[in-house]
Amino acid sequence: MFLPRSPVVKLLIGLLVIFGLIAFGFRYQPSFDGRYNRDFELKPIRSFKVPESLHLTHDVAIPHDIPPWTQEDTYMLDTAIGFDLKTQMLKQEYGKHEDLSNHPERINFAELSRAERTYKALWNHVYPIFQGLSGRDRNREKALLEMAKTRPEIDFFIRLERRLFPWLHFGRYTSFSLYRTYSGRGLVFCAGNGQFEFVVTSIQSIRNRLKSTLPIQIYHMGDDDLSKERQTYLREMASGIEVIDVTQILDNDYMQLGGWSIKPFAMLASSFEEVMFVDADAYFLQDPVTLFDDPGYQATGALFFYDRTLFADSHDQPEWLKSVSPLLSSFPPMSRMFRLLSAHEQESGVVLINKRTRFLGLLATCKSNGKWERDLVSYKVFHGDKETFWTGFELIQEPYVFMRNYGGVIGELRPDNPQSVCGAQLHEDYRGRPLWWNGGLYRNKNAGVNRYLEFGYWMSGGGHQKHRERITRDPEGMKRVLNDLGLNSEDQLPQETKDAEWDFMESCLAGAKVNTLSQREKNLANGYIGIDKIARVDGQKMYAGESLDPRTHDWDNA
Incomplete structure (x- = not known):
């Protein structure tokens, strides 16, 4: 067998292997005595654990471990091979006003998934450095930018974040300053003028019939999407309601939001640490706060619901996911989609995510709902946003659960x-x-x-x-x-x-x-x-130009 004698060649080969392990999420499997196997057999590792009893009530996605970033990985960045790999990982970056409609090849989800897993290792490496800096978050970010001039892994992290999630850098330099603002738990709705009556009914059913006291945030895409008169109505119709323009928090020049795609971005923009998204036409028979105590959500930090079982024998969706990700969690093989029983898996009418623990999974979901990602790939493979939640978590390898009952x-x-x-x-x-x-x-x-x-x-x-x-x-x-x-x-x-x-x-x-x-x-x-x-009558009056006060209604006895 040929063995290179040149130390430089040996080093480059070794560094390439190291980077490959990071990108694909493999590492050496420890033997029973705790030492690494001497035969260098590479096996994916799943160290994430949940109680065994959870499998009786939920379908659990156990992800592969993504190895932590090391000093050796940082050394590799300054090599010729490291430079080439960085170039490849950053090459998909597109400009704020660039039109990719005639260049679908620019959106490559196989490369995207590798970049997201590398980003995950970098985020977990750089965030403790950020935490160790002094001053306000804005000053910490500026200090981090200075460090990036001499720390290649920090420079790579910032550039990779800008390439993957450019809508984050809207009045901020890194994701950390957004991440650190989250607190508490609450409900998030999205509504434009066309969903106004639905969201009024849904929220009033929660507030006035279920007597839930959870704070509520309603997101829209500007005054043309949800009129100021309707914003005022929603804000005043019950206690604890905020109405927020998502385009004032994230950069819509990159997102170009419309329809379903606003949902994960609203969850990301929300101030809640534990966020429950609720569709405008969703209605509860129990106080939604009970879901935060669900054992599957408590164990993983992300709870999804199944859609109806419909349209069997569809091969496109599972084949696409397998083609773009070399690593899949324990969930896809048990899914109806992979067993060709249903073309639909998730219903995104209610989604729970703990952003303190699953922030990166939500970022990956948002990425699949970006303008060109959804138009050129994800919404063509799947029906809208629904499957982008669990597949986003798959691409970056974060744990989640499905409530084990189909729609x-x-x-x-x-x-x-x-x-x-x-x-x-x-x-x-x-x-x-x-x-x-x-x-x-x-x-x-x-x-x-x-x-x-x-x-x-x-x-x-x-x-x-x-x-x-x-x-x-x-x-x-x-x-x-x-x-x-x-x-x-x-x-x-x-x-x-x-x-x-x-x-x-x-x-x-x-x-x-x-x-x-x-x-x-x-x-x-x-x-x-x-x-x-009541909501529908008021909706028609508002279309006719009338000014209404929702506080005049007896919602409790409607």
């Missing part, structure tokens, strides 16, 4: 089939009780059936009865599960029931147990209709 239905019985429930998409809590739904209050808004639903029934979308052996990968673990269940053999484990099936055009679900809402749940759901009627 179900809430509403009324189908007239020609009492074993089928029709209405809006329902989501359950980890105990299997109705929690929230999205899609509004109408029978089937997508088909133009704009009469109010009579809320009385619900049906689960399935996904609850996973085989216990799927979550126990060793004999001892299986013994513990069997002991917990009082069983003697894995043959006695309950079989997974067949999931219910959707009639998509009719928005009806059949094939599972028809459940009756509790009286409290019926009162809440049907009571929201009274609020919605």
Whole structure:
């Protein structure tokens, strides 16, 4: 075998291997005695742990470890190979007003995912340096810029952040000054003029029926998106509401927001450390604050909900994700998308992220919703923003969970089939009780059936009865599960029931147990209709130019 004798060549080869480990998230697998394997076998490592019981209620994404940045990595940056690799990683940078519509090749998600993982190692390396500086954050950032003149890894971090997330550097030099502003927990909504009536009903149902005291921030994209009159109405209609223009916090010349894409950026811009995004047409049957205590959210810092099971045998989405990321967490192989059972995985009507612990995952999600990333790639592969949350976390390898129940239905019985429930998409809590739904209050808004639903029934979308052996990968673990269940053999484990099936055009679900809402749940759901009627009348009056005061309404008794 050829062995290079030149020390320089040996050094360059060694540095290239080191950088490869950083970029692809591999490191040496320790042997049982704690020492590194002598055969230099490279294995991806997943050190993130969650309680075993969590797998019974949530589908958990255990990411690969991204090795920490080291002094050897910094030395590598000043080599010829390091210079070449930096150039490659920074080459996708595009200008603020550059039009890439005729240059789709400029957006390469395979290169993007490698750059994001390297950025993650750098962020975790540079942030403690920033914390150790004195003075206000603005002065700390200026001091960091001075250090970048002599510290190549800091210089690389700042340049890479500007390339990946240019909308962050809007009156700030680094992401750190934004990251350090977060505190508390609260709800985030997004609304323009077209969503005004929906968001009024959703927020009033939370404030006046569920009596939730969580602070609320409503984000928009300027006065042309949400009129000043509507901003005032929303601000005054209940306590604890802020109305905020996201383009005053992040640089919209890069984002060029529109439609769904505002959602992750609003979560990023929000002042809340623990942020729950809620769609304008989402409604709760429990106080949303209970979700912050969800064991899956507590364990990982990111909680997502499943969409309905629809459109099987779609190969495009899983093939794309596998092609752009050499590393995937433990979740994709168990997903419906990868098993070709559904083209949809996530419903983004409610999303919880702890930005103190999962800030980098949210940044990666935002990146997939940038102007050219979404127009040229992500929104072509997926239907809008929904899948960009969990796939963003995949690209940068951050942990997350899905609530283990697929999108179900809430509403009324189908007239020609009492074993089928029709209405809006329902989501359950980890105990299997109705929690929230999205899609509004109408029978089937997508088909133009704009009469109010009579809320009385619900049906689960399935996904609850996973085989216990799927979550126990060793004999001892299986013994513990069997002991917990009082069983003697894995043959006695309950079989997974067949999931219910959707009639998509009719928005009806059949094939599972028809459940009756509790009286409290019926009162809440049907009571929201009274609020919605007021909101719609006011919405029409505002379109006619009238000035309204929402405080004149008796929202509690609507």
